[in-house]
Amino acid sequence: MKQTLVIGASLNPSRYSNLAIHRLVQNNIEVKAIGLREGVVTDITIVTDKINFKDIHTITLYLNAKRQVDYYDYIISLQPKRVIFNPGTENPELYKILDENKIHYEQACTLVLLGTNQY
Template structure:
C-alpha cells in the first residue's frame, strides 16, 4: 500500500470532492481511512463518524472550512501525520502555525490534482 491517508470531511455524496478524492486515492493504491458527519462507504472505505486513534497516518487531506477545522486541531496534531493537505477553500493560517510548531508539514494544494499529476 501507499501513503496511509485520512480524509477529514468525507462525504457519501458523489458530487463532493472528498468523495471523488477517496475514490481516486483507492484507485491509486493508497491506504485510505475517512472521517465525516454521516456514516457510509465510498469505494470500499467506511466513513467513521467518531474520531479514531488511527496509526501510521502519512497524510491528512482536509475538506472542512477553516472554522470547522478548529474542533479538530488537537486531534490532527495527536495523529502525528507527515503532512496535512489544505484543499481549495480550506486554507487556514492559524492552523498552519500550529502545525509548524508541531513539526508537521502542510501544503495548500488539491489532492485530486496531486494524484492526477503523480505528485502525491
C-alpha cells in the first residue's frame, strides 16, 4: 500500500492537487492531505497542520519551491520512500536535502503516473 500525502491540497476542483486526491482514491490508495484550508475532498480530510502521519510511502508536492521551505524538516521527519515533484514544483535545494537523507524523489506528474499504471 503506497499511502500518499498530498502537500498543497486544494478544495478547488479545478486544481491538480484536488484531481490527484480523486484519482488516488479511485486507485484505492490511502490518502492524507495538507492544504491552506481545512475541508473535505472525496471523503479525504484536508488538514492545515503538519501532523506526524505514520507509514507515508509517497509525498506528492503541489507547492512551488519557495513555499516548500517551511516543509523541509517535516518531509524528512516522515521518512517517505519517495517524493514526487509535480510540474511547477521543481526544487534543486530540496533534491539535495532528500539525497542527503537517502529519500528517493522524482520529477513527475502524479496524474500521469496513475494514468499509466506507473505509480
